[in-house]
Amino acid sequence: MSQPQVETVTTGADKAKLALSGALVIGAVAAFYLLNQQDTWVRVVALALGLVAAVALFFTAEQGKQLIGFSNESWREVKKVVWPSRKEAMQMTGYVFAFVVVMALFLWLTDKTLEWVLYDLILNWR
Structure with a gap:
């Protein structure tokens, strides 16, 4: 059973989402270090929120959707394995x-x- 070939075109919006996602990761790490006068839990929450936002934004881009599709196909293949x-x-x-x-x-x-x-x-x- 052959899978149809899927052609993806990276749009400017996807590139912007990836760039913003990367910026969110950098911002989260920067916030962690810039808040060094705060309690540790505040720093960790800032880092976690930034990373969660970056991951959520990444999954809205085409590359994130492809990653989710690949993961779903991989899981289906793992279920077919006879252990x-x-x-x-x-x-x-x-x-x-x-x-x-x-x-x-x-x-x-x-x-x-x-x-x-x-x-x-x-x-x-x-």
Whole structure:
């Protein structure tokens, strides 16, 4: 099932919304630091309000709407996934651990064999 291609055009209004959203983030952070004489909760509330306003404005722009659409499609795809049962997950984890142990032993044996061949037989360093 193919999805129809969607062509989006970024308008001046969307660019303005994104710029204003960025300005709100910068303003929220600036307000947090400029209110350093106030109580901490006032500073945090100012920061949170600015960030919430910036996010709300972002989601009204075309890029925000695309992000929401992408999130909805991703969630639909996650629901289609057939997750393994606990028994299957434990078995696969066991296989991975067994493989790691076997590979560690193989690499250790290879290392010691090469060490013996190079240092003892060829170079006579020991």
